Amino acid sequence: MDKKKILDYQSIKKKIRRISLQILESNIDQDEIIIAGIDLNGFIIAEKISQEISKISEINIKLCEVKIDKKNPLNDISTSLNFEDYQNKSLVVIDDVLNSGATLMYSVKYFLNTKIKSLKTAVLVDRNHKKYPIKADFKGLSLSTSIQSKVEVVIDEKKIEAFLV
16 A cells, blocks of 8 residues: 655644644633544544643643544544533534544534534644535645545654555
8 A cells, every 4th residue: 555644743743833823813812722632533633732732821721532433423422521511612623634524523513512602623634525514724734635545644652644545
C-alpha cells in the first residue's frame, strides 16, 4: 500500500497551535470552553488543543470524550461529561479527519439535545468529500482528494503524522 505523508509531526504541531488560537479567539468572551474530542484520534487531538489553549490563556477548559460507533453512528452515543456540564457553555467538537461528515454530524446532533451557547467544529484534515451538510469551522489542512483515497492519521506516544493512502 502506497502512503504519502501529507503532514509531519512539526506541521501538525503548528496546525494544532493555529486551531487552538482560532478556538480561543472565537470564544474570547467566554469563561469556559468544552473541548469534545471524538473517540480515539479526535480525543487525542482535543487533548493537545486543550493543552495548547491552557498555555496561552486563563480560560477554563473542560475536556470531553465523545464515544461513537463510526461504522454505525446511529447507535448510542455517550460522553465523559453529563448534560449539565455543557449546558449554556461554548462547545467545540473535534475529530482527526472530516471525510463524509457522518461521524461529526451525529456527534454534533448529540450535543443539540441540550441548550448550549455555541457549537463549533474542528478537524485536523478536511477531505472535501462530505455527504452530509456539515463543515469544519476550524481545520488544519483542507485537502481535495479522489473518493478512493483515504487520509490516515497515525498517533503514537511520541508523534502524530497524517498520510494519504
